[in-house]
Amino acid sequence: MVRYRVRGGNALRGTAFIQGAKNAVLPMIGAALLAPKGRTVLRNVPIIEDVCRAIELAEAVGAYVELHESERTLVIDASRVSSPVLPAEIARRFRGSVLFTPALLHRLGEAIVEGVGGCNLGSRNLDFHYLGYKRLGAIVDEGETVIHVKASGLTGATLYLDTPSHTGTENLIMAAALAKGTTVIENAALEPEVLDVIDMLTKMGARISGGGTGFITVEGVDELHAVEHTVMPDRLDAGVFAMAAAITGGELSLVGTGLDLGVVRYKLEQMGVEFQSQGAVLHVRCEGPLRPINIITDTYPGFATDLQSPMMTVAALADGTSYIHERIFDGRFALAGELNKMGANVEVDGSRAIVRGCTPLTGTEVTAHDLRSGIALVLAALAAEGETVIDSGYLIDRGHAHLAARMRALGADITREISEH
Ligand SMILES: CC(=O)N[C@H]1[C@@H](OP(=O)(O)OP(=O)(O)OC[C@H]2O[C@@H](n3ccc(=O)[nH]c3=O)[C@H](O)[C@@H]2O)O[C@H](CO)[C@@H](O)[C@@H]1O
Ligand SMILES: C=C(OP(=O)(O)O)C(=O)O
Incomplete structure (x- = not known):
């Protein structure tokens, strides 16, 4: 059993190296x-x-x-x-x-x-x-x-x-x-x-x-x-690191040849996140409070369904009500219940979710139901007060390489643990 243990509250700063896709x-x-x-x-x-x-x-x-x-x-x-x-x-x-x-x-x-x-x-x-x-x-x-x-x-x-x-x-x-x-x-x-x-x-x-x-x-x-x-850089890994900077009030330089976040960048910009392309490096920072957002997932060039869960975490930390419409998969809201355990207010109705933010998040034991809900919980834990333990970490490891080490290098308090059961 792999699990991630995160103590929230640290702003992520530095250079994040984006993995291959x-x-x-x-x-x-x-x-x-x-x-x-x-x-x-x-x-x-x-x-x-x-x-x-x-x-x-x-x-x-x-x-x-x-x-x-x-x-x-x-x-x-x-x-x-x-x-x-x-x-x-x-x-x-x-x-x-x-x-x-x-x-x-x-x-x-x-x-x-x-x-x-x-x-x-x-x-x-x-x-x-x-x-x-x-x-x-x-x-x-x-x-x-x-x-x-x-x-x-x-x-x-x-x-x-x-x-x-x-x-x-x-x-x-x-x-x-x-x-x-x-x-x-x-x-x-x-x-x-x-x-x-x-x-x-x-x-x-x-x-x-x-x-x-x-x-x-x-x-x-x-x-x-x-x-x-x-192999091209991973847009989803890059999106997650951009969101980590946004929700912790941090500042990151994302390195990965030819990175293009497309609509994810525009949506985060609407929420108040600042991006600056500096040649091959994408700089991202966020200082003020986050604004709410509406998301409709779609095939490219629409908003990628794989970033819908991480974005739900960002929405939970924004001031106001956000709306999410999931159009690719019919069962991609398992995150909502876990986020609510941490203090979020997410209401799911079929393929739509309403996220009422900003409610303070508190660390607790939560479960990754799939890869992206897992990484979304890591994001929530980075912004939460206290300690969060995320079970079924294998699912996160399916898609993110050396996550704990890469986030620790940026100032996060996160460890990856392996237990017998
Ligand atoms: C390994 C990989 O690349 N995985 C990605 C791939 O998954 P994957 O290729 O499985 O996703 P698809 O684009 O095929 O599926 C999208 C939707 O189409 C439906 N469908 C698909 C094929 C089919 O024969 N019949 C059918 O009905 C599926 O049920 C689903 O509702 O694209 C998804 C959508 O961008 C991403 O979330 C996954 O990360
Ligand atoms: C749905 C995903 O992956 P897979 O298609 O490999 O299950 C994902 O990467 O979020």
């Missing part, structure tokens, strides 16, 4: 398995639990993987991939496992998915993925727990996503990259992480156009090769 590196590890020869090198890899699970899963299917932790570099040799099975005990521990399917289909003609994990956020369907594979010529056998996808070669087709699914877009691009002929994916995701994956696949030899437009065209090629690629 979880939601870019996971599909990249899946993409590396598409190369039958050579070694793929991924740089700026975040040392998070999801990456550890992805390494275990790559090894389980026969890849050779080296993680050079201090260099944040992964080396992947996929030449010996030989097992089509994504075993339940690893695959059910993270969402990224679903991103291994296209490589197994291309390399071995089948993928046996014994489960897919990820944050518990309500329904998380995979129908767009499987319908897409079927349209490309695969046979998909959806059992109660195990899904078996088979194909003796895929053929390009026109595909349509009902909503622009992030991993759905990545999976269908990877499936189409080695299919015969042309595939068009309509209503594709626009997230920067998807574009970073397209960059990597393009270096590997894939022919992909239209990234970022919603209409992606993929001309199938015969083979992809191993490449070196640097």
Whole structure:
């Protein structure tokens, strides 16, 4: 059992180093398995639990993987991939496992998915993925727990996503990259992480156009090769550190090449947080009281659902009533009950939440129900009076690397503890 213990009240000051993006590196590890020869090198890899699970899963299917932790570099040799099975005990521990399917289909003609994990956020369907594979010529056998996808070669087709699914877009691009002929994916995701994956696949030899437009065209090629690629910075990690500066009345310089917080920056600015881009460094500070805010989550370039929970904490500390409308997931308000235990006043009604601030927060024992509610509780604890203990810290470690050490370096009183139960 991992838990975080935080004593609130310290303003965070200094330079925060933003990690590589979880939601870019996971599909990249899946993409590396598409190369039958050579070694793929991924740089700026975040040392998070999801990456550890992805390494275990790559090894389980026969890849050779080296993680050079201090260099944040992964080396992947996929030449010996030989097992089509994504075993339940690893695959059910993270969402990224679903991103291994296209490589197994291309390399071995089948993928046996014994489960897919990820944050518990309500329904998380995979129908767009499987319908897409079927349209490309695969046979998909959806059992109660195990899904078996088979194909003796895929053929390009026109595909349509009902909503622009992030991993759905990545999976269908990877499936189409080695299919015969042309595939068009309509209503594709626009997230920067998807574009970073397209960059990597393009270096590997894939022919992909239209990234970022919603209409992606993929001309199938015969083979992809191993490449070196640097993972983009994590927008979500950066957003959290910006919010940590905001709620503690602190001042941080965020370092991470090409950081762009987009709408998250504009919303925090509306609340009174000041940002200044200084070349490659994003400076963030907050002195006065925070103003309330309205948030509607959406696919990119809308407000990222993954920052909705951390923003709920910021709203609880703002003077006045904030409104949050969650439009991506139907079960992403588990944080409200935990924040209320700390003294917040959050009322949930279906997909909407009303946050009445500012109520003083007091430290207590709380539980992370998923990765982002976990990091939102860390934020609340930084601003709370007294000590907060956050259980199920593994969920936080799924997405944030060396969190306690990075926050301590900025003045926070936070420790990561491991206990037997
Ligand atoms: C590893 C990774 O990249 N995870 C991210 C990815 O998850 P993930 O790729 O799973 O999220 P999707 O974009 O696919 O899902 C968004 C919504 O679409 C629905 N849907 C999706 C696919 C499908 O086949 N059918 C369907 O109905 C889901 O139930 C959900 O309500 O994007 C989410 C939305 O930005 C982020 O919160 C996650 O951090
Ligand atoms: C929902 C998330 O992740 P995953 O899709 O990996 O569960 C997240 O990162 O907030």
